[in-house]
Amino acid sequence: MRPTALITGGGRGLGAAIARDLAPDHDLLLGGRTEQSLGTIVAELPAATPWPVDLLDHDAVAAACSGIDRLDVLVHNAGVASLGTVADSDVAQWREMFDANVFAVVALTRALLPALRAANGHVVLINSGSGLNAKARWGAYAASKFALRAFGDALRQEEPDLRVTSVHPGRIDTDMQRAIVAEEGGEYRPERFLSPATVAQAVGQAIRTPADAHPTEIVLRPR
Template identity: 50%
Template sequence: MPKTIVITGAGRGLGRALAEKFIARGDRVIAVVRSEQSLAGLRAAQTVIADLSHPDSLAAPVADAEIERADVLIHNAGVAHIGTVEEQPLEEWRQTMEVNVLAPVELTRLLLPALRRAEGHVVFVNSGAGLSASAQWGSYAASKHALKAVADTLRGEERAAGVRVSSLFPSHFDTDMQRQVREDIGAEYDPKRATSVASVADTVVGLVDAPSDMVFEDVRIAPPNPLSMSAAKF
């Protein structure tokens, strides 16, 4: 039976790869994106235009979408600002928390009735930075640690309602954001030593397709020979 799957950041990278995989197998994808233009060529069943950097603005577009049932909600969108605690401005910390933590919290809250109705599944695409932090990754790691706490809390609160919750902690995988942050901090980049977007997408599909009598709660993945995330100056 086709599923209704809500995906944030569905216009590019992992989000788009996921949307394409689910659409290809006949699922109904609701794409949450910042602009319609990012969905060029993607045959999503429905689009929700929303700015995740302003979580307090999500209620209206979600209400307009009239999502009665959500089998899966995938929190994929995210931002990363790199810098030391000394040099990184408060605004970058604020935006990171808004997009990476508060937007998933608010979107989940708004869609809980639809998720409960379907006994659905919430998937948080976290990061290896959600388990440990390193120099210059303070704001990003803090947001991902917070996102893990959100997922763990939600799992405990919604288990009785039949809602499953998974957190995926991918390490270095091949995305535009990964390339950009490594360039920003002067760290080496080699796509051959990164997990492919397709492999990460397949892993998410596997989490979603787990038998109904089980759930993958925390899943950590990494390439066999990952590059260090340390900056050149550290």
């Protein structure tokens, strides 16, 4: 029986790239806000099934997870990013970062823990270089990613039968990155960033690592 992987934010960018990497040897549940947003990647990958749910609606998440009895891989890829100084950013912006990048991850993981335990599964947290190093104007986002790293560290110790991998890529060539560069007022040059396929390959390698090893942390930077 092929293992099953659930990938949040699976409709485009890094999530879609991870789906393409895992599709040859995994059955896929691809998370997104709507089924329509997942149509292109699901049509491309016969192994993929849409899993539309608003991750910020924790009751809807619990309902969507209720039929999943066994899950081999959970990839937390969905997230948001916005810039602002501490002086200029309001509490609502910080709350938005934590709601999407931390609390949604906690809620989904908790809902799927029985299924992950049944499979001795693997949780992959797509973190960021900002989860290791906070910079000016990135405070709210970095704080959420530091918290995500702490969540992964705690989960790894509390659930010894699971593998938990935190992935800290540098900036990736995605639509989100284009929006960030526009917010920074810079010129977008995709060659300056990591390819989604490169990061996806690193994620796939971690997932395929033989069971006697535990890949706990992966850090990638553009050359």
